[in-house]
Amino acid sequence: xxxxxxxxxxxxxxxxxxxxxxxxxxxxxxxxxxxxxxxxxxxxxxxxxxxxxxxxxxxxxxxxxxxxxxxxxxxxxxxxxxxxxxxxxxxxxxxxxxxxxxxxxxxxxxxxxxxxxxxxxxxxxxxxxxxxxxxxxxxxxxxxxxxxxxxxxxxxxxxxxxxxxxxxxxxxxxxxxxxxxxxxxxxxxxxxxxxxxxxxxxxxxxxxxxxxxxxxxxxxxxxxxxxxxxxxxxxxxxxxxxxxxxxxxxxxxxxxxxxxxxxxxxxxxxxxxxxxxxxxxxxxxxxxxxxxxxxxxxxxxxxxxxxxxxxxxxxxxxxxxxxxxxxxxxxxxxxxxxxxxxxxxxxxxxxxxxxxxxxxxxxxxxxxxxxxxxxxxxxxxxxxxxxxxxxxxxxxxxxxxxxxxxxxxxxxxxxxxxxxxxxxxxxxxxxxxxxxxxxxxxxxxx
Ligand code: GDP
Numbered sequence: 505x506x507x508x509x510x511x512x513x514x515x516x517x518x519x520x521x522x523x524x525x526x527x528x529x530x531x532x533x534x535x536x537x538x539x540x541x542x543x544x545x546x547x548x549x550x551x552x553x554x555x556x557x558x559x560x561x562x563x564x565x566x567x568x569x570x571x572x573x574x575x576x577x578x579x580x581x582x583x584x585x586x587x588x589x590x591x592x593x594x595x596x597x598x599x600x601x602x603x604x605x606x607x608x609x610x611x612x613x614x615x616x617x618x619x620x621x622x623x624x625x626x627x628x629x630x631x632x633x634x635x636x637x638x639x640x641x642x643x644x645x646x647x648x649x650x651x652x653x654x655x656x657x658x659x660x661x662x663x664x665x666x667x668x669x670x671x672x673x674x675x676x677x678x679x680x681x682x683x684x685x686x687x688x689x690x691x692x693x694x695x696x697x698x699x700x701x702x703x704x705x706x707x708x709x710x711x712x713x714x715x716x717x718x719x720x721x722x723x724x725x726x727x728x729x730x731x732x733x734x735x736x737x738x739x740x741x742x743x744x745x746x747x748x749x750x751x752x753x754x755x756x757x758x759x760x761x762x763x764x765x766x767x768x769x770x771x772x773x774x775x776x777x778x779x780x781x782x783x784x785x786x787x788x789x790x791x792x793x794x795x796x797x798x799x800x801x802x803x804x805x806x807x808x809x810x811x812x813x814x815x816x817x818x819x820x821x822x823x824x825x826x827x828x829x830x831x832x833x834x835x836x837x838x839x840x841x842x843x844x845x846x847x848x849x850x851x852x853x854x855x856x857x858x859x860x861x862x863x864x865x866x867x868x869x870x871x872x873x874x875x876x877x878x879x880x881x882x883x884x885x886x887x888x889x890x891x892x893x894x895x896x897x898x899x900x901x902x903x904x905x906x907x908x909x910x911x912x913x914x915x916x917x918x919x920x921x922x923x924x925x926x927x928x929x930x931x932x933x934x935x936x937x938x939x940x941x942x943x944x945x946x947x948x949x950x
Contacts, residue, residue, distance in 0.1 A: 592767020
């Protein structure tokens, strides 16, 4: 997302500092330039980029690194702290009863985010409800209702009512039993006086504990004005960035967070109710700086495990050890699909980020949902021995398996090919420490 570029370019520059104990002006300038370039590319607003980089520069040159600290660690710490300053360090939305109101322009993803957040809170053992007050956008009611059904959370809306403020009031009463009430509001194409007025009235009616501004990650420079307007109307306590699956940018959202002095609360990464992550500044920046974000990884793994009902203690790192049989593939494909694309998962394992996965053949890790379903059927037709030792599968077995699973021999071959590629890829990682990984990356980058 946003700053993935920063991650890899910065890591390259940082690596040049290895072995140095002091930063000279040239080092600092090179790093600052790298940061500026990445942030501007990600559409972060110029003033913010300049502020951030001059803070980093000033501190790097004037602060004395604590004894024994390398130049690299010193600047990493400064970059880290300055970035935390921007994205906010108090993002903990407490897991306790509360009302959250969502605001944003039409199409930013409010309705989707409302249902996603409700789902997310429900996984934390709370009882959420979504109140849909958008009477402006045709279809908002149906969409919200459907998504809440998918999320299995309580929903309140009234397709026949016309006054959003009244719906909000009625909704608050109707959802009294809920712990978390998420109030979705109408958007418009642009900031208009009647939109702001409506939101102010709804806010008075529901008295939310916090207001989140929902922003499309692709918003870019428009973010600043929007953030300012919403902030002065109802106050913005946090930002939910949506559609991060569709853009490499997202800098506008950083600008908005900075402008409202709030923090990033949630990230939307897809269209289904489960495509949401709580934003964790530490994890985010650690990942950005190439330190690996195990916390987020474990949250995803945990979720995937809950869903697949697997209670054995499979760890993602296990893929990197021992032999990788078809059985492993079968067991893990499902979990992996729930966690998101494997390259994203890999990015979260320390030492695995930094574009390493970009160096692999595109389809090496491409196990889409459809293929997976086919593969599952095929694997069901294999014997245990074949699953444990795919090399024992010859032409006649392929024929038998295809017949047994009602698939084409070609698909069976594809599965075997896929397994082989994954096996080869994973065996390259086996037994590697961070240092080896760095060396390998260098080698791959030629
Ligand atoms: P609203 O007008 O602000 O309520 O926006 P919606 O919730 O209706 O979202 C607008 C469109 O964006 C819909 O088609 C959603 O499916 C889509 N959308 C919302 N969030 C995401 C996301 O995180 N990823 C992707 N790919 N699409 C999203």
